[in-house]
C-alpha cells in the first residue's frame with residue numbers, strides 16, 4: 001500500500017522527506033502519475049503531496065526579479081501580464097504545454113524536477129539565468145538552473161530536497177525574448193526541437209547581449225555560448241542570426257526517437273534558432289530607436 005501525506009507547510013514536508021527515505025513529492029502529478037499509469041515507472045511507496053502548502057503557490061515580485069513558487073502553474077505563467085512582458089520566452093513556453101487541463105494542473109517545479117530534455121520551461125529559464133531555491137530539513141541553498149539539470153530525468157538535487165521557488169532576474173532593459181518549438185501538431189505535443197533566445201538590441205540596432213538555449217537536442221536543455229558570441233555588436237538581422245544558428249547546430253547531440261531522427265533534429269536546430277532570434281529581436285526593438293523599429297516592421301535590418 002502507498003503511504004500518503006499532505007503536509008501544510010514546507011517545514012513539515014522536508015521533515016517527512018527526512019523521516020521517510022524513498023518518498024517522492026507530488027505536485028500536479030502530470031508527469032509522475034501519468035508515467036505510472038503508462039507503466040513507465042511504478043508509483044513510489046511513499047508520496048508527499050505538496051498542493052496544500054500555500055507558500056509554494058505564491059509569486060513575489062522583488063527588486064531583482066520574480067520568485068515563482070514551485071507550485072506556480074503553467075496556466076498562471078501563460079496569463080501573467082508581468083511574465084508575458086518581461087520574460088516573454090517563459091510565457092511562450094508555458095502556453096505550449098499540453099492542453100488547458102495540463103497547464104492548469106502541471107507546475108513549474110514539476111516541469112524542472114522531472115528533468116526531461118524536452119521540457120519546455122528549461123531553455124527560457126536558462127536564457128534568463130534563473131536559479132532555484134532548494135530546501136531540506138537542515139537548511140536551504142540556491143542553485144542555477146544550469147547546474148540543477150544533470151541528465152534525462154536527473155537533477156543535482158538530493159532526494160530529500162524540495163524545490164521551493166524559481167527565481168528569475170529581470171533581463172537588462174531593451175531585452176526581448178522568445179521560445180519557439182518545432183512539433184508535429186500544436187497541442188498535446190512534446191518538442192522535437194525547441195529554442196529560447198533573449199536579445200538586447202541597442203538604439204543603433206546592434207546587439208548588446210545575446211542568450212540562446214536549446215531543448216530536446218542534448219541530455220539536458222543547454223545554453224550555446226559559442227553561438228551567442230557570434231551575435232554581439234552585430235546588426236540584429238538575418239546574416240548574424242543564420243551564423244549563430246549554424247554554430248548552435250554544431251554543438252547539439254540529439255538522439256533519434258519516434259518524434260524525429262538525430263539528423264532531422266540537427267538540421268531543424270538552425271531553423272528553430274533563427275525563428276527564436278527573429279521573434280526575440282522584434283520584441284526587443286519595440287522601445288529602441290529607428291534602426292530597431294525598422295527591423296521590427298520588416299524582419300530585416302535596413
Ligand SMILES: Cc1cc2nc3c(=O)[nH]c(=O)nc-3n(C[C@H](O)[C@H](O)[C@H](O)COP(=O)(O)OP(=O)(O)OC[C@H]3O[C@@H](n4cnc5c(N)ncnc54)[C@H](O)[C@@H]3O)c2cc1C
Nearest residue numbers: 027028029030031032097098106107110111113119120163
Ligand atoms: C498530456 C500531457 C501533455 C504534456 N505536454 C507537455 C509539454 O508540452 N511540455 C512539457 O514540458 N511537459 C509536458 N507534459 C509534462 C508535464 O505536464 C510537465 O512536466 C509538468 O510541468 C509537470 O508538473 P507536475 O506538477 O504535474 O509534476 P509532478 O508529476 O507532480 O512531478 C514531476 C516530478 O517532479 C518532482 N517534483 C514535483 N514538485 C517538486 C518540488 N517542488 N520539489 C521537488 N521535486 C518535485 C516529483 O517528485 C516528480 O519526480 C505533459 C504532460 C501530459 C500529461
